[in-house]
Amino acid sequence: MSAARATVRLLGERVSFRVGRRLVATVGAVLLLLVVCAAIALYTGNSAISVDGVTAILLGDYAGSTSFEIYTVLDVRLPRMLAAVIAGGALGISGAIFQRLTDNPLGSPDLIGFTGGAATGALLVITTGGGLAVGTALGAFAGGVVAAAVILALAWRSGLEGYRLILVGIGVTAVLSAVRAYLLSRADLEDAQAGLRWLTGSLDGRDWGDVGIGAVACLMLVPATILAHRPLDRLAVGSELATAQGLTVSRWRIGIALIGTAWVGVAVVIAGPVAFVALAAPHILRSLTGGAGPLLLSSGLLGGLLLLLADLVGLRLFAPTQLPAGVVTAVVGGAYLLWILQRRRGRTMG
Amino acid sequence: MLLVSLVVLALLVVCSVMIGARPVAFDAVLQILTGSDDPRLRVDSVVIWTLRLPRTVLAIVVGAALGVAGALIQAVTRNPLADPGIIGVNAGAALLVVLAVSVFGWSGVLATTGAGMLGALAALLAVAVLSTRSRMSPLVLVLAGTALAAAVGGVTSGLLILDSGALDQVRFWTVGSLAGRDPELIWPSVALVTLAVLVGGAIAVRVNTLALGDEMAKSLGTSVARTRAIAVVVVAVLCGAATAAAGPIGFVGLAVPFAARLVAGLDTRWVILLSLSFGAVLLLAADVVGRVIAGSGELEAGIVVAAVGAPLFIALALRQRMERL
DSSP: OTTTEEEEETTTTEEEEEEEHHHHHHHHHHHHHOOOOOOHHHHOSSSSOOOOHHHHHHHOOOOOOHHHHHHHHIIIIIHHHHHHHHHHHHHHHHHHHHHHHHHHHTTTTTTTTTTHHHHHHHHHHHHOOOHHHHHHHHHHHHHHHHHHHHHHHHHHHSSSHHHHHHHHHHHHHHHHHHHHHHHHSSSOHHHHOOOHHHHHHOTOOOOHHHHHHHHHHHHHHHHHHHHHHHHHHHTOOOOOHHHHHTOHHHHHHHHHHHHHHHHHHHHHHOOOOOOOOHHHHHHHHHHTTOSSOOOHHHHHHHHHHHHHHHHHHHTTTTTTEEEHHHHHHHHHHHHHHHHHHHHHHTTTTT | OHHHHHHHHHHHHHHHHHSSSSSOHHHHHHHHTOOOOGGGHHHHHHHHIIHHHHHHHHHHHHHHHHHHHHHHHHHHHTTTTTTTTTTTTHHHHHHHHHHHHHHOOOSSSHHHHHHHHHHHHHHHHHHHHHHHHOOHHHHHHHHHHHHHHHHHHHHHHHHHOOOOHHHHHHTTTOOOOOOOOOOOGHHHHHHHHHHHHHHHHTTTTHHHTTTTOOOHHHTTOHHHHHHHHHHHHHHHHHHHHHHHOOOOSSHHHHHHHHHHHHHHTEEEEEEEHHHHHHHHHHHHHHHHHHHHHTOOOOOOOOHHHHHHHHHHHHHHHHSSSSSOO
């Protein structure tokens, strides 16, 4: 046991966790792949720029490059790559939070309707003419919180049963997509087109403004997430035991749910409602690590990798035509969910 | 109840013919339908004969088809949450219609309808294989359908992005609308749906015995596998025809059989009969409402139905014990 695990302590006793070797190896591999994918995203593309040229531009040496090349690397490829990693990371973390909170591997925000709520909130802001990124962000967060509140209130019957939550989520998702279609049909053509492009879940044309929003959100949310790690772990052993350990269960639940919803909002604002990353990232991570613990941040890393990969595939597969990352994740993620359901053989769910 | 719904349907038909971007008064409608060729009514007459009436007939046919398809699929899977929209059948039909248009360049009515039916059949088979192999509970069936619909829908939107010509042909169709359909579309759909409904009615008694469980059904002399297979083909024809005609419309197949069972109990024969007329009422009502509430434009019937049907789905899912059929 002691050979395979080590205890990491941060901020004294407040944040400490035991780390297994498999976890370290997995996180290392994910990081490595992330770096490789980021390099591919930066060094390849429609306009051929030499490897040395890209490296020079990234290091701040603009001497040998045209302004178009500098623009391509610094204002197109770099922000797009960062936006993908941040949005995917946000999805991965929120998925891990909600799957742990609902104690259900299928309780991810895209299946239970929170993503749909955030998308509807953001679309409401976009189509009513508020083009400001901050307004869209607030709309996404508010929409996510409202949807989460409605879904939880509907599904709550002296406890939260996984299947009820998911069924309510599927229903609410359908209502919300009807609302979005209604909003799109009533909006100006220009707003509607902007909304529609964004609704497919794409990273096309993301700029430093999007990355800035993501970075600010990360600064606020990462510490909160680290602090939530431990109570979340305790909540998972059951509310009674958690209460006995001195946790105010409902308050922590609400707080952690808010953090998770905020992460969903971040992802939705940057990339639109991308499906299945939040479901798949924690799931893959658990099967790789043999997984105890909520593994929030490592799930975020994996989510970032998945979305970056999806974006690259969408970009390159049918180049020069681009597929939005959301289309790629829907196809692959839908198939993945089918496979999970098949393997589980309905054991735990109903 | 059947009579009541037929009366409502008749009233809705009148509303549907009267209401729209160019309202037509009731007595004018009567005159036009009885064959008056008053020159003052010429424009109204064209509107009614070439736009409103075909659209109304289409709404009735599609609604009835989806209602009956839902009733059959719920009875066969013994799952009150099974809906052709939710479990991905309409998505499968939509994918093959888009494939037919974009890859093979087909555009005829029969080609797209046939493609829609094939797609519905493939999706149904996929769901059927998944659910029999793993003995799925109602919830897992719904989840698997959602996943299937998402994956298939992703492929569809990918295709549409890659082929802008096809996108132009089908983008109004993918939202599930009854507006601006080719009148030629109607008669093949009517014929197919009628045929499928008749076959569905013919196997209703045997479907009833399935509700008792496979063993019991067998001992009552029902060939379980054959009944299931016929039902699946009927559902595929209904969903394929409906989807090819009006685009993927969800929740009709959920809400309608539910209401029908509330009225008629569990006898599949009555459920099918009532679903036929309730489905027509629901979709036609949604179409008329969509024309009224959106002001200058129109709201597609598929959107209106989802807004009504999804809360019902939630209410159903929330019942403490989901009773099996």
